[in-house]
Amino acid sequence: MGHTITEKILMAHTDLPNIHPGQLINARVDIALGNDITAPIAIKEFRKAEGRKVFDKDKIALVLDHFTPNKDINSAMQCKFVREFALEQNLTHFYEGGNVGVEHALLPEAGIVLPGDLVIGADSHTCTYGGLGAFATGVGSTDLAAAMLTGELWFKVPQSMKFIISGSLQKWVSGKDLILNIIGRIGVDGALYKAMEFTGETISKLSMADRLSMANMAVEAGAKNGIFPPDEITREYVEKRAKRKYTFYSSDADAEYCDVIEIDARKIEPQVAFPHLPSNVKGISVAGNVKIDQSLIGSCTNGRIEDLRIAARILTGRKAAAYVRLIVIPATPAIYRMALQEGLLETFLSAGAIISPPSCGACLGGHMGILAEGERAIATTNRNFVGRMGHPKSEVYLANPAICAASAVLGRIASPEELE
Numbered sequence: 001m002g003h004t005i006t007e008k009i010l011m012a013h014t015d016l017p018n019i020h021p022g023q024l025i026n027a028r029v030d031i032a033l034g035n036d037i038t039a040p041i042a043i044k045e046f047r048k049a050e051g052r053k054v055f056d057k058d059k060i061a062l063v064l065d066h067f068t069p070n071k072d073i074n075s076a077m078q079c080k081f082v083r084e085f086a087l088e089q090n091l092t093h094f095y096e097g098g099n100v101g102v103e104h105a106l107l108p109e110a111g112i113v114l115p116g117d118l119v120i121g122a123d124s125h126t127c128t129y130g131g132l133g134a135f136a137t138g139v140g141s142t143d144l145a146a147a148m149l150t151g152e153l154w155f156k157v158p159q160s161m162k163f164i165i166s167g168s169l170q171k172w173v174s175g176k177d178l179i180l181n182i183i184g185r186i187g188v189d190g191a192l193y194k195a196m197e198f199t200g201e202t203i204s205k206l207s208m209a210d211r212l213s214m215a216n217m218a219v220e221a222g223a224k225n226g227i228f229p230p231d232e233i234t235r236e237y238v239e240k241r242a243k244r245k246y247t248f249y250s251s252d253a254d255a256e257y258c259d260v261i262e263i264d265a266r267k268i269e270p271q272v273a274f275p276h277l278p279s280n281v282k283g284i285s286v287a288g289n290v291k292i293d294q295s296l297i298g299s300c301t302n303g304r305i306e307d308l309r310i311a312a313r314i315l316t317g318r319k320a321a322a323y324v325r326l327i328v329i330p331a332t333p334a335i336y337r338m339a340l341q342e343g344l345l346e347t348f349l350s351a352g353a354i355i356s357p358p359s360c361g362a363c364l365g366g367h368m369g370i371l372a373e374g375e376r377a378i379a380t381t382n383r384n385f386v387g388r389m390g391h392p393k394s395e396v397y398l399a400n401p402a403i404c405a406a407s408a409v410l411g412r413i414a415s416p417e418e419l420e
Contacts (some may be wrong), residue, residue, distance in 0.1 A: 007019055035360075127218045206383075312344040
């Protein structure tokens, strides 16, 4: 019996001649990631275990992206604690201040994660890197501490689900809509501890931005990881970024899957996830007319330059509706600079937008866009749980950048087609 791409990557990071779903393995880690919320806990556990040196200073990435620039004394202390550890350990990949970006946009952009890698991160959306053809999954801070000490971690090999997507995308439909549609189909536990493998003619034409966005939200279906077979689009993206060798893996023709789901992309319109689950999905044709107070365009799901270009295209010559806060967050300094050079920031400013430095703050209700009681936001983020972006009696609706931009202009959830 053959192996899936997920099984092949895991096996390549062990000394085992064969592995199978359900098996417990110890595997070598290529990159271990922490941020300003999760890294302090990991560092404390590292100290408790009498750790002196991390296993490899080039394979630990600490990114202070959640509550920075420091929003209060506690966040300042957290960042100081992580910074001192990074300096002590002489870590190659430490990011804060002017070079920090949203971690899951920054690491692929900088060539730190690559195809074929095994990546763990003390952040649930570490699964983003599956868009590159890597095995990437979120872990707890104590697991991060173990990886920092030993360079290894134990895993249970997941079963794999295959999603075969065919057909051309409708106008204004993106990878975000595909993954929302999938989560709506299978539910928030529909892929529990499974690998979600995305294939098909539609997938083969998706941009890297769309692939990363889809892999990012695999965890919202309960998945262990999401993964895309790497191809020439992947190669074009990573060749100019990679500073070390990488490997393209693909699933064998006789690989075994616990489920195979075929989807016709032609039937998918822009999607909106209603409160309070990413699976509470409706098509825009029936989701419109919900009044909003805030529109957020950014995050590790949709803060890349491609996303900002789409939003700017819709916002050109238009303004956000009265009493709607439009917040735009470029995901990294490089994306911010590109948006500046391309005139996108001017478009956003003219539309009345607030432009934030790269930050995760608004997405998790930390800062830069907190909701008050009774307020509603539409956002390109990945979660809409109760209280996710602020008050427990606020509401969050998830959508793609085009829907969020059009909604900001009209003051209600709306399709860009209403502006044409």
